[in-house]
Amino acid sequence: MDLIVPGNIDRLLYIDADAVAVASLDELFQADLDGKALGAVDDYVMAFPEKIDRRQQRIGLKTGGRYFNAGVLLFDWKRSLEDGLIRKARETFEREPERFPSHDQDVLNIAYDGNWHRLDARYNAQTGILPFIEQPAIVHFTGRKKPWQAVMPWTHRRMKAFYRRALEGTTWASFCKASSLTDNMASFAGHYSTVLTTLPKIAKVRAHFR
Incomplete structure (x- = not known):
C-alpha cells in the first residue's frame, strides 16, 4: 500500500x-x-x-x-x-x-x-470472539469457513442473509451459496459440538476480550 x-x-x-x-x-x-x-x-x-x-x-x-x-x-x-x-x-x-x-x-x-x-x-470482531462482543462494528470472518459458503459457521448465519441481499440482482449473486436444511443442520451440530468440547478454551477467550 x-x-x-x-x-x-x-x-x-x-x-x-x-x-x-x-x-x-x-x-x-x-x-x-x-x-x-x-x-x-x-x-x-x-x-x-x-x-x-x-x-x-x-x-x-x-x-x-x-x-x-x-x-x-x-x-x-x-x-x-x-x-x-x-x-x-x-x-x-x-x-x-x-x-x-x-x-x-x-x-x-x-x-x-x-x-x-x-x-x-x-472494530475487529473475529469469529472466535464475536459471541463476546455486544455491539460489533466490523465483523471479521476468520477461519476457513465463511458465511457465503453452503456450510457456514453457525455464528455467522445471519450474515449469509446480508450477503444474499447485497448480491441479489448482480453478476455475483451465485457467489453466496444457498444452504440446504442438511447444510444448516451440519453448521448447527458443528457449532454446539465445538462449544461442548472446548468450554475451558471459550472461557479464556471470554476473559481476555470482555
Missing part, C-alpha cells in the same frame, strides 16, 4: 475482504492512537499465552508483548510512510518468507512492535 496510496492522507483504514462493517465507523476514524502509528485489535490467539509465546518466538518478537490481528488496521498514514514501517514489513517477509506462518500479519507485528495502540475489539 505504501507504493500505491498517496501520502497526503492522515488516517487510512484497511479492512480485509472477509470482513464487513455493520455499524458506523465515524468514531473509529477519530480514535486516539496515543501517539502510535497504528491502531489494531488483539488477535484471537492472545487469549492463549502458550500459543502466542510460541508464535512470537518463531517470528522473532519478544514474548509477553501484544500481537494484533491484521484484518482491520487504522494507520496514522503519514507517520507510517515517514518511518518506512510498511516497507520494513515487506522487506522482512521477502528475506525469510517461510518463517512467517501468518504472512503479512506476522511481519506487520514486527514492523509496528511497540508502535501500535489497542483498539476496542468491536
Whole structure:
C-alpha cells in the first residue's frame, strides 16, 4: 500500500475482504492512537499465552508483548510512510518468507512492535470472539469457513442473509451459496459440538476480550 496510496492522507483504514462493517465507523476514524502509528485489535490467539509465546518466538518478537490481528488496521498514514514501517514489513517477509506462518500479519507485528495502540475489539470482531462482543462494528470472518459458503459457521448465519441481499440482482449473486436444511443442520451440530468440547478454551477467550 505504501507504493500505491498517496501520502497526503492522515488516517487510512484497511479492512480485509472477509470482513464487513455493520455499524458506523465515524468514531473509529477519530480514535486516539496515543501517539502510535497504528491502531489494531488483539488477535484471537492472545487469549492463549502458550500459543502466542510460541508464535512470537518463531517470528522473532519478544514474548509477553501484544500481537494484533491484521484484518482491520487504522494507520496514522503519514507517520507510517515517514518511518518506512510498511516497507520494513515487506522487506522482512521477502528475506525469510517461510518463517512467517501468518504472512503479512506476522511481519506487520514486527514492523509496528511497540508502535501500535489497542483498539476496542468491536472494530475487529473475529469469529472466535464475536459471541463476546455486544455491539460489533466490523465483523471479521476468520477461519476457513465463511458465511457465503453452503456450510457456514453457525455464528455467522445471519450474515449469509446480508450477503444474499447485497448480491441479489448482480453478476455475483451465485457467489453466496444457498444452504440446504442438511447444510444448516451440519453448521448447527458443528457449532454446539465445538462449544461442548472446548468450554475451558471459550472461557479464556471470554476473559481476555470482555
